[in-house]
Amino acid sequence: MNYYSTNNPAHQVDLKEAVIKGLAPDQGLYMPERIPLLPETFFDRLPELSFREMGYEIVEALFAEDLNSEQIKALVDHTLSFDAPLVKVEENVYALELFHGPTLAFKDFGARFCSSLMSMLQEKRELKVLVATSGDTGSAVANGFFGVEGVEVIILYPSGKVSELQEKQFTTLGGNIRAIEVAGVFDDCQKMVKQAFLDPELNQHMLLTSANSINIARWIPQCLYYFYAYSRLPEKDKKLVFSVPSGNFGNLAAGILAERMGLPVANFVAATNINKVVPDYLQGEEFLAKPSLQTISNSMDVGNPSNFYRLLALFGNDAARLREKVKGCFYTDEMTRQSMQEVRAQTGYTMDPHGAVAYLGLKDFMATDPYAYTGIFLETAHPGKFRNVVEETLSIELELPDRLQAFLEKDKKVESMENDYQAFKQYLLSRRKPVNN
Numbered sequence: 001m002n003y004y005s006t007n008n009p010a011h012q013v014d015l016k017e018a019v020i021k022g023l024a025p026d027q028g029l030y031m032p033e034r035i036p037l038l039p040e041t042f043f044d045r046l047p048e049l050s051f052r053e054m055g056y057e058i059v060e061a062l063f064a065e066d067l068n069s070e071q072i073k074a075l076v077d078h079t080l081s082f083d084a085p086l087v088k089v090e091e092n093v094y095a096l097e098l099f100h101g102p103t104l105a106f107k108d109f110g111a112r113f114c115s116s117l118m119s120m121l122q123e124k125r126e127l128k129v130l131v132a133t134s135g136d137t138g139s140a141v142a143n144g145f146f147g148v149e150g151v152e153v154i155i156l157y158p159s160g161k162v163s164e165l166q167e168k169q170f171t172t173l174g175g176n177i178r179a180i181e182v183a184g185v186f187d188d189c190q191k192m193v194k195q196a197f198l199d200p201e202l203n204q205h206m207l208l209t210s211a212n213s214i215n216i217a218r219w220i221p222q223c224l225y226y227f228y229a230y231s232r233l234p235e236k237d238k239k240l241v242f243s244v245p246s247g248n249f250g251n252l253a254a255g256i257l258a259e260r261m262g263l264p265v266a267n268f269v270a271a272t273n274i275n276k277v278v279p280d281y282l283q284g285e286e287f288l289a290k291p292s293l294q295t296i297s298n299s300m301d302v303g304n305p306s307n308f309y310r311l312l313a314l315f316g317n318d319a320a321r322l323r324e325k326v327k328g329c330f331y332t333d334e335m336t337r338q339s340m341q342e343v344r345a346q347t348g349y350t351m352d353p354h355g356a357v358a359y360l361g362l363k364d365f366m367a368t369d370p371y372a373y374t375g376i377f378l379e380t381a382h383p384g385k386f387r388n389v390v391e392e393t394l395s396i397e398l399e400l401p402d403r404l405q406a407f408l409e410k411d412k413k414v415e416s417m418e419n420d421y422q423a424f425k426q427y428l429l430s431r432r433k434p435v436n437n
C-alpha cells in the first residue's frame, strides 16, 4: 500500500517512509491510497470476536501488503493490551472508555501501535524518537515505547512547567526512555528537536524520527475501538452516532476511517470547547486557524487542528459530504461543569471534562430526532487525570488508579540541560551506536 500527501496526491511513499517521516515533505498528511471495505460476513461475526481477534482482521485489511501475519499479530497484541469497555450511562447512551491503558488516556492506543510498527520497520540502525512535550504526549509516547526493541526515545520538556504526575510518567521508566529537562519553555524544547531533525551531521550518524500525533502509525489504529464499541452494543435497531471530543481531530478522523471501511455509523458529532474552528467550518464558514484559548478540557485547546485536511480527504475533499455526515458543536467550561454535575447526580457516572463535552454534543444531536438514535460518546481520559477540575466540580475526592499512584512513588531519572542546541547535539552524538553492517 502506498500513502499519498493530502497536499499532493501524486506524491506517494511506502509504509516505511510514511511512518519514519511522519509528515510529507510538502507538509501534507499521509493518507492510505485505498481504504479497504470489510466484507459483510466480518460484521456478522463481530459480536463473537474478541477485541484482538477483530483487530487482526482490520489491521490485515489495511497492512497485509506490507506486514506478514506474525507481525500483524504482534502489532495488535501490543496495542490492544487493555480493554475499552462500553458502559451504559442512560437509555440509549453509552460511554466508550478509552482510558484503561498505562497513561489513562486514549493516546495510549496510537502510541503503542506506533512503537511496535516502528520497531518492525527499522532494520539495521537503531531508531531515535525525539519528542518535545508539555506533558501529555511525553507520557503516552514514553509508555508506548517502553521496552520496545531497536528504538530509543528521548523526551525534552520544560523544567518546572509540567505537572508532577505527568513528569513522573515519563521520567521514571528508565530502559530505552530518556528524559531531559531543559531550562526553558516548551517552545525551546520544540525548537531543539526541530533543529536536530534538520541537522545533516546528526542525520548522517543516526536515524531520527518524531512519533507525533499526525503520524499514520498513531492515527490509523484509533479506528479499531470504533468497531469494538459497535460489536458490544446490545441493541442495533437504531441509527448509530458517535460523539468525539476533539482537539486535533485525529480521533474523529479515525472513526470516519472505520465508517469508510464499512462500519454502519449514521453520523459523527465533532464536539469541542470554545476552540471551535471546526464546528464553525461545519456550520458553513471558512476554515480559519485561530490562537488557542485555555479551557478546563485543555487537551482540546487547539486553534489550528492538524488533522483537518485528513477529515476532508476522507470525503474526497467534498465539504458538503463532510458537513452532511459530521455535525459540529462547542461548549463553554460552565456548560461542561454543569453536565458533569448533572450526569453524576442522575446516573452516578463520573465524566472527565473531555468526555463531558462529548456527552453534551451527543445529547444535543440525539434531541434532533428523539428515539431514532443509539449514541456513544468517547471518554478519552480517566477523570483522575484531571483530578483538580473533577474534584472541585463534583465536590468529591477521587481515588487515583493504582498504576497512576505507582508512578508517583518512583524516583525521576533525568538529565538537566541548558536551553542550548549544541549541548543537545553533543548529547545525541554521545549516544550514537555503531552501524552494524
Ligand SMILES: *Cc1c(COP(=O)(O)O)cnc(C)c1O
Pocket: 105, 106, 107, 136, 245, 246, 247, 248, 249, 250, 251, 252, 299, 300, 354, 380, 381
Ligand atoms: C488528545 C486528547 C483529545 C483530542 O484528541 P484529537 O485526536 O487531538 O482530536 C481529547 N481528549 C483527551 C483526553 C486527549 O488527551
